[in-house]
Amino acid sequence: MxxxxxxxxEGGGFRTGFTAGVMDAFHDNNHRDFDGYIGVSxxxxxxxxxxxxxxxxxxxxxxxxxxDNHFIKMTRAFNKKGIMDIDYFHEVSGTIIPLDFDLALKNxxxxxxxxxxxxxxxxxxYYFSPSRDNWISSSIASCTLPVLTKGKHHFDGxxxxxxxxxxxxxxxxxxxxxxxxxxxxxxxxxxxxQSKSILNKLAxxxxxxxxxxxEVFNTNHERxxxxxxxxxxxxxxxxxxxxxxDEPLASGALAKTTDELLNDHSMGVRLGNAFFDR
Numbered sequence: 001m002x003x004x005x006x007x008x009x010e011g012g013g014f015r016t017g018f019t020a021g022v023m024d025a026f027h028d029n030n031h032r033d034f035d036g037y038i039g040v041s042x043x044x045x046x047x048x049x050x051x052x053x054x055x056x057x058x059x060x061x062x063x064x065x066x067x068d069n070h071f072i073k074m075t076r077a078f079n080k081k082g083i084m085d086i087d088y089f090h091e092v093s094g095t096i097i098p099l100d101f102d103l104a105l106k107n108x109x110x111x112x113x114x115x116x117x118x119x120x121x122x123x124x125x126y127y128f129s130p131s132r133d134n135w136i137s138s139s140i141a142s143c144t145l146p147v148l149t150k151g152k153h154h155f156d157g158x159x160x161x162x163x164x165x166x167x168x169x170x171x172x173x174x175x176x177x178x179x180x181x182x183x184x185x186x187x188x189x190x191x192x193x194q195s196k197s198i199l200n201k202l203a204x205x206x207x208x209x210x211x212x213x214x215e216v217f218n219t220n221h222e223r224x225x226x227x228x229x230x231x232x233x234x235x236x237x238x239x240x241x242x243x244x245x246d247e248p249l250a251s252g253a254l255a256k257t258t259d260e261l262l263n264d265h266s267m268g269v270r271l272g273n274a275f276f277d278r
Contacts, residue, residue: 004035004112006179008171011041011143011164012187013253014066017261019043020059021268022185022243022275023050029276036112036179038127038170040163043185044115044139045089051107052100059265061097063258072254082149083254086140093136101132116163116170117141120152123216125166127173128156146203146217148253165220169227175238184231186244193228194221199253243275 009019023046026032039047049058065071071088081087093099115138117126130138134156141153141160152159167173171182188194200217207213234240245267250260 004179005181006036006174007034008038008184009043009047010169010186011043014251014255015187015249016042016046017062017251017264018249018268019046019185021265022272024055025269025272027055038114040116041143044142048099051104057097061092062261066255084149086144086149089140115142116167117160118163118166120159123212165216168224172230181239183241190244194224196221
């Protein structure tokens with residue numbers, strides 16, 4: 001990515017309804033002036049629909065999922081599949097709201113596309129460049145949360161889970177690999193600082209016999225805040241643009257209603273357009 005312009009999409013579960021709005025604003029402004037694309041967790045799915053030039057389809061997919069009794073079942077809270085059946089994305093992207101992979105692949109010709117995963121054995125981030133054959137599987141791996149979903153996804157010969165646990169906003173990695181101008185679409189406010197969440201604590205407790213994973217979950221918030229410090233004080237030869245909610249989003253890792261999602265999407269469209277006005 002030497003000297004390149006890079007777009008990074010943070011994850012956040014159903015908070016990426018906001019990301020969907022920003023990407024629709026990018027679509028409306030015909031803005032694809034990037035040399036590299038990096039998606040993390042739900043950001044990989046938002047990126048996929050953006051690259052396939054399918055306006056509004058990602059928010060349509062999120063609205064479908066929040067009302068789909070197959071995808072979300074609270075009774076699966078202690079089941080191996082988890083509350084959210086993340087493997088269902090195969091069906092969503094294939095038949096329900098199908099992705100145009102041919103166009104997506106055309107849009108990344110001579111460009112970099114990276115999905116961030118977390119390696120289950122080492123706890124380290126894995127920066128993977130998907131192909132047509134493993135695009136969905138790598139996206140599922142990047143989205144596989146502990147507790148809320150099945151917790152791990154076997155892919156490319158190994159087990160992985162949500163990339164947000166190891167490198168939630170990979171600006172430093174992009175810079176170290178040559179990026180000089182980075183646009184980050186976030187799902188938290190710019191002033192947000194992360195503390196150890198209930199999900200962190202539950203995941204750490206569930207991994208109490210695994211020293212590597214327990215450390216990943218116990219220190220995730222520290223790595224996140226270190227990234228924010230880097231973004232707020234970037235090197236002199238790096239430009240960082242941030243597009244972030246100007247108030248807390250209605251949705252969280254889970255969403256309750258389509259109205260919440262659509263409100264977050266509207267905010268994303270508004271702030272995405274404001275980015276171009278600036």
